Amino acid sequence: MNVTTELHDFIFNGHLNYVPHLSIDCAVFGFHDNQLKILLLRSKYLDGWALPGGHIQRNEHIDIAAQRILKERTGLDKIFLKQYQTFGDPDRLKTQSSQYFLNAVQIPIPPNNWLMERIVSIGYYALVEFSKATPTPDLFTEECVWWDIHQLPALIFDHDHMINLALLTLQSQLHYQPIGYNLLPDKxxxxxxxxxxxxxxxxxxxxxxxxxxxxxxxxxxxxxxxxxxxxxxxxxxxxxxxxxxxxxxxxxxxxxx
The missing domain is CATH 1.10.10.10 (Winged helix-like DNA-binding domain superfamily/Winged helix DNA-binding domain)
Incomplete structure (x- = not known):
């Protein structure tokens, strides 16, 4: 597999720019053809799909990091974005480990590499207008597409659990906050x-x-x-x-x- 210079630099030097052991994953919801959709990315290195996510720059507020990640994946800013859960189970990545990912890129990785450590993920959910988003894959993924919330593909790590909790949180929000401004057209x-x-x-x-x-x-x-x-x-x-x-x-x- 051809490993890009950007990926190589991230693996070996990412800890200099990003907070180790901590990441962000975002459940991005859209509404189209009377279906609730969620934005997913197909991994290059793992067998499955994932939520859009990324790491937090060392001097970056976590909310700003989430906004940056979503703009990179959707092309949108001023997104309705809400933190809903922190995922800290020490076994959350063991179904498809970081070692599996590092082996897949086919370059020798030292055992103390920063990506080998336990990673806690901060979960956000976002509401976007489907027609205005431009789904864009990242460094680790082949494609970025919308999926019907009721017909999801195989997901990596604990992302199925993340999506279930994000949907429950969204449903709960309907009882105390309005929904629609970020999901429907202007009229x-x-x-x-x-x-x-x-x-x-x-x-x-x-x-x-x-x-x-x-x-x-x-x-x-x-x-x-x-x-x-x-x-x-x-x-x-x-x-x-x-x-x-x-x-x-x-x-x-x-x-x-």
């Missing part, structure tokens, strides 16, 4: 917004009850424009009131389903 219909909530919660919601609750939050603005979907179905478009939406994110809300 959308009420059925489209309801479908987003139903897809995340994985259950149907009563149409009238949903509309009453969501309008009661004061975060939507009804537009004069309608979406033409048939002779008798022309729902109005809505958009989020960004100021009220951000206030609801900060203050929290009671919005049980």
């Amino acid at each position: 959308f219909t009420m059925p489209e917004l309801q479908k987003l909530y139903e897809t995340i919660l994985d259950k149907p919601l009563d149409r009238r009850n949903f509309q009453k609750k969501i309008m009661g939050l004061g975060i939507l603005e009804k537009l004069e424009e309608r979406k033409s979907v048939g002779p008798h179905k022309s729902p109005y478009y809505y958009r989020f009131n960004e100021k009220n939406y951000q206030e609801a994110l900060t203050a929290g809300l009671s919005f049980g389903f």
Whole structure:
């Protein structure tokens, strides 16, 4: 296997630039064709797929590191990003060890290499508008693509556990913070917004009850424009009131389903 100079430098000198024993992994959610999607990367060196992730520069705030990693993978900045869990099981990488990765690159690695040590991962989840993201692989991966949350491929390490917890956290957020500003286009219909909530919660919601609750939050603005979907179905478009939406994110809300 051809080992690039960049990869060789990362393996042998990465500890000079990055914090050892600590990494970031991001569950990036998007919504497309009424499906909740998650962004995954196919590994060059391990048999499976992984969440976008990376290491933290020595003088870098962890939130800034997560934003940097996601911009590199999606081309987007100003992403809704939230830390949700730290993954510190000492056996979390043993299913496919760092040694397996280092052997796969086919260069001699000393046993005290910084990548051989235990790695604790800080988990973030992110919400992005599907159509605006440009999935881009990194140094260790062949491709970066969206997957339906219900049809995931084989994942490396403990990334299946990471995704499950990220999804549970996202579902929990629906009860105390609004969702949608980062997942839907600038304008959308009420059925489209309801479908987003139903897809995340994985259950149907009563149409009238949903509309009453969501309008009661004061975060939507009804537009004069309608979406033409048939002779008798022309729902109005809505958009989020960004100021009220951000206030609801900060203050929290009671919005049980």
